[in-house]
Amino acid sequence: MSGVDGSAALLPEPVDGEAAQRAEALRLKKSHDEEFRVFTEQSYHTVERILRARRWDREAIKDALQEAYLQGRVQWPKIRTYTEPMAWTIATARNKLLKEHDRRQRERAMPPEDLPPEAKPDIADAWEAQETLRTWLQQLPARQAEVFQMSREGFSNQEIARILGLADISVRRYKAAARQHLRQLAEQAGYTDSDNRRRPGGARGPR
Amino acid sequence: MDLDDILALAETAEPSPLELARARRVARTVQSAYDLSLADGYQILVDADLVDPLTAKVDEASRIARAAQLAKRGTITWTIGAGEAQGHLKWSDEMSMIFGNAPGTLTLTPEVLGEFVHPADAPAVREAVETAWAQHRPGDVTFRVIHPSGSVHHVHCDIEILTTAGEPSGIVATGVDVTTLETDRQERRRLATRRAMLCADLAARDLVTGLPTRGYLTDEVDRARRTTDGALIVVATEPATLLSAKVTDHDRERLTSDIAGLLRTIAGPGPTCGLVGPGLWGVLVCSPQQGADAADDLAHRIVDTFRRHLFTVQQKALRLSTCAGVVRFTAGVTATGFDLLVDGEHAAREAGRTSVAVQVLDRPAPREDRTERCRSRVLHAVATDRFALYAQPLVDLGLNQVTRHEILLRVRGDTGELLAPWAFLDMAERVGEILAVDKWVIDHALELIGQGAQTSHYQVNISGKSLADPGLLTYVTEAIRRHRVKAECLTFEITETALIENRNEALAFATGIREIGCQLALDDFGTGYAALAYLKYLPVDLVKIDGVFVVDICQSPPDQAVVSKLVELCHALGIRVAAECVQDQGTVDLLRAYGVDFAQGYKLGRPEPLAASLTTGPTTIELEIRFPDRHTALG
Numbered sequence: 001m002s003g004v005d006g007s008a009a010l011l012p013e014p015v016d017g018e019a020a021q022r023a024e025a026l027r028l029k030k031s032h033d034e035e036f037r038v039f040t041e042q043s044y045h046t047v048e049r050i051l052r053a054r055r056w057d058r059e060a061i062k063d064a065l066q067e068a069y070l071q072g073r074v075q076w077p078k079i080r081t082y083t084e085p086m087a088w089t090i091a092t093a094r095n096k097l098l099k100e101h102d103r104r105q106r107e108r109a110m111p112p113e114d115l116p117p118e119a120k121p122d123i124a125d126a127w128e129a130q131e132t133l134r135t136w137l138q139q140l141p142a143r144q145a146e147v148f149q150m151s152r153e154g155f156s157n158q159e160i161a162r163i164l165g166l167a168d169i170s171v172r173r174y175k176a177a178a179r180q181h182l183r184q185l186a187e188q189a190g191y192t193d194s195d196n197r198r199r200p201g202g203a204r205g206p207r
Numbered sequence: 208m209d210l211d212d213i214l215a216l217a218e219t220a221e222p223s224p225l226e227l228a229r230a231r232r233v234a235r236t237v238q239s240a241y242d243l244s245l246a247d248g249y250q251i252l253v254d255a256d257l258v259d260p261l262t263a264k265v266d267e268a269s270r271i272a273r274a275a276q277l278a279k280r281g282t283i284t285w286t287i288g289a290g291e292a293q294g295h296l297k298w299s300d301e302m303s304m305i306f307g308n309a310p311g312t313l314t315l316t317p318e319v320l321g322e323f324v325h326p327a328d329a330p331a332v333r334e335a336v337e338t339a340w341a342q343h344r345p346g347d348v349t350f351r352v353i354h355p356s357g358s359v360h361h362v363h364c365d366i367e368i369l370t371t372a373g374e375p376s377g378i379v380a381t382g383v384d385v386t387t388l389e390t391d392r393q394e395r396r397r398l399a400t401r402r403a404m405l406c407a408d409l410a411a412r413d414l415v416t417g418l419p420t421r422g423y424l425t426d427e428v429d430r431a432r433r434t435t436d437g438a439l440i441v442v443a444t445e446p447a448t449l450l451s452a453k454v455t456d457h458d459r460e461r462l463t464s465d466i467a468g469l470l471r472t473i474a475g476p477g478p479t480c481g482l483v484g485p486g487l488w489g490v491l492v493c494s495p496q497q498g499a500d501a502a503d504d505l506a507h508r509i510v511d512t513f514r515r516h517l518f519t520v521q522q523k524a525l526r527l528s529t530c531a532g533v534v535r536f537t538a539g540v541t542a543t544g545f546d547l548l549v550d551g552e553h554a555a556r557e558a559g560r561t562s563v564a565v566q567v568l569d570r571p572a573p574r575e576d577r578t579e580r581c582r583s584r585v586l587h588a589v590a591t592d593r594f595a596l597y598a599q600p601l602v603d604l605g606l607n608q609v610t611r612h613e614i615l616l617r618v619r620g621d622t623g624e625l626l627a628p629w630a631f632l633d634m635a636e637r638v639g640e641i642l643a644v645d646k647w648v649i650d651h652a653l654e655l656i657g658q659g660a661q662t663s664h665y666q667v668n669i670s671g672k673s674l675a676d677p678g679l680l681t682y683v684t685e686a687i688r689r690h691r692v693k694a695e696c697l698t699f700e701i702t703e704t705a706l707i708e709n710r711n712e713a714l715a716f717a718t719g720i721r722e723i724g725c726q727l728a729l730d731d732f733g734t735g736y737a738a739l740a741y742l743k744y745l746p747v748d749l750v751k752i753d754g755v756f757v758v759d760i761c762q763s764p765p766d767q768a769v770v771s772k773l774v775e776l777c778h779a780l781g782i783r784v785a786a787e788c789v790q791d792q793g794t795v796d797l798l799r800a801y802g803v804d805f806a807q808g809y810k811l812g813r814p815e816p817l818a819a820s821l822t823t824g825p826t827t828i829e830l831e832i833r834f835p836d837r838h839t840a841l842g
Binding site for chain 2: 033036037040041044045065066068069070071072073074075078079081082083084087088091092094095098099102122123125126127129130132133141143152159162163164165166167168169170173174179182183186191192193194
């Protein structure tokens with residue numbers, strides 16, 4: 001017995017009440033099924049990208065996502081009313097990962113100091129750009145990486161603070177620190193010259 | 208391309224068909240799991256928090272504490288009280304447990320908190336908090352916490368500033384126990400250090416030729432004779448004409464290295480070649496298939512090529528008179544690697560004596576014959592004075608001048624040439640006749656020293672094996688008295704190539720020798736049998752660090768670690784330290800910086816005949832300080 005009853009009770013024919021109630025519940029479930037499918041297919045990549053900003057094991061991320069979405073489906077009638085169901089999914093999957101991580105108490109991925117030095121050729125396409133960014137992000141402090149990735153996915157500072165459980169003024173600072181950190185890593189890897197924006201008053205002058 | 212370009216490019220990435228399929232699969236799997244639970248009538252447990260994170264209406268501090276709680280993190284919040292200047296400090300139950308306290312058992316104050324933080328980390332924690340507060344900037348700190356039980360845990364905290372209406376109003380720290388991560392990290396760091404510091408076995412290679420040493424080849428022969436048939440070739444080479452007096456040690460080393468190169472070329476990659484004595488080369492051939500003739504052929508080839516080859520010394524052509532001995536062995540033979548080596552040397556010498564190119568032994572000689580032959584060789588050498596004494600200066604790095612000399616033995620070869628004694632001493636030690644040699648050295652060295660001005664300090668070598676002889680102390684005391692040598696000018700170096708045979712007797716000798724005023728040194732420290740325990744109970748005055756730790760020290764962090772710490776250790780025990788094999792100025796500077804007391808090596812002075820260095824008197828000894836060191840000594 002759940003919230004479905006309320007809407008069924010409003011139906012006009014009390015004679016056929018039971019059958020209609022069941023038909024209505026089925027219709028509602030069907031519509032929720034479809035709604036949830038669309039939500040999952042649309043949000044999955046974003047959530048995954050955000051979680052992968054940290055150095056978590058990919059398999060662990062997959063498992064946590066699976067579980068978070070399953071619980072999301074169970075509670076969908078409630079969660080669908082949230083401002084942004086994806087925010088709940090991120091927070092839930094992330095909490096699972098944090099707890100799981102503590103329980104096993106070990107870093108599955110390579111620690112930053114052991115990462116092989118960057119020796120990438122030119123970044124040719126969007127996919128390579130994304131992968132490169134990810135390896136850099138994973139060398140950042142976890143909070144900076146998460147905040148940066150979430151802001152890239154379009155979350156506002158306030159939303160980020162609430163989803164990750166951060167102080168309001170921290171988000172801006174973490175984002176700036178992340179960008180500075182990334183710029184350093186990019187420069188270390190030899191990506192220093194902007195190729196499509198020539199700064200008019202640039203110190204180097206035209207070449 | 209710069210970061211902005213990469214970000215922009217990454218933005219354009221679309222999920223690949225594979226990724227899209229994955230999302231669809233997740234949606235399908237979740238849906239079917241859900242449907243199954245409905246059909247079977249069981250409930251899927253939902254342990255997640257069912258609150259919309261974006262709309263919950265709570266104050267900032269509670270919101271952060273709640274989020275931390277859900278992620279099993281602890282929080283400490285400090286808020287500026289409206290009335291009290293002290294402010295308000297509290298921690299979550301989780302944080303209380305991270306600090307080792309049951310929730311709710313403590314009233315938290317900064318002092319209480321401070322007591323749990325490891326004293327060494329407290330300043331860092333304070334600084335992190337103060338910086339965050341002063342700059343309104345989040346920070347983080349990892350520190351150690353001491354639980355009431357005494358156990359130490361590593362905790363990582365993210366520090367953030369709370370605001371009320373845009374104004375800073377408090378601090379929140381979100382923390383988690385990272386002990387396991389931290390110990391893992393330390394272990395990784397240790398392994399990386401270990402990898403970086405681990406060296407190849409330098410002692411196995413001769414420094415001049417790069418060939419395996421006598422010890423290494425002996426072990427290899429010993430290994431081979433246990434499992435396979437084979438043969439050991441020993442090649443004896445010596446200059447056909449006597450080298451002129453102008454030929455320096457450096458020229459000799461060049462010649463030795465040329466011979467080694469040629470030998471390696473002839474032998475090829477299969478057999479193991481090694482330098483087994485001055486002018487003596489060993490080649491181990493393991494050839495169960497090829498038959499024993501292969502080794503004989505190789506021996507002939509080596510001898511022929513060596514005899515025909517023109518070597519150059521100081522731009523002059525030089526021929527080598529060469530002969531070889533071959534000793535064959537079968538798998539499981541009882542003769543040891545050393546025995547085979549001695550037989551090979553003997554065969555080579557026989558070949559030289561009877562003027563044949565190669566002398567072949569079908570099997571190792573009977574044990575008694577071999578031992579008897581070696582014994583009589585040593586005793587004959589002692590009886591006929593086939594030795595000479597050289598002296599090599601040691602520089603006092605504090606005073607920057609030569610204050611000591613080590614007396615070195617040279618053995619006269621069959622043609623009268625003086626050779627380095629290590630192969631001879633190895634044999635003498637193994638057949639138990641080293642005492643006779645040591646006594647010869649003591650007697651003759653003291654005689655020469657007694658004839659001189661006795662202005663230096665002299666270091667005389669004694670084998671660890673000889674110390675077992677109860678008569679040695681009396682012999683030394685008597686020699687000192689007979690030759691009128693000042694006892695305080697003498698140091699006896701115990702060479703640790705062989706185990707000290709009798710600890711009690713060695714201790715008695717060491718104590719006795721110091722009672723009459725002489726000093727005691729341990730030679731080749733760090734490679735032989737000398738244990739650290741010796742430093743504790745033997746009354747040692749000087750430790751000479753073996754050359755393998757010194758030759759390459761400028762480029763070798765492991766050697767630097769060993770030498771610098773060994774100096775520290777010795778000085779703490781009241782023992783002075785000398786370094787052998789010092790080859791350049793950089794090494795001298797480094798050793799001086801480590802506090803090494805004496806340095807010895809070709810750079811600082813080569814061995815000279817003892818008689819000469821004594822009779823020329825003290826003035827020439829000072830002239831021998833050729834290196835322009837004064838400026839480095841001053842700064």
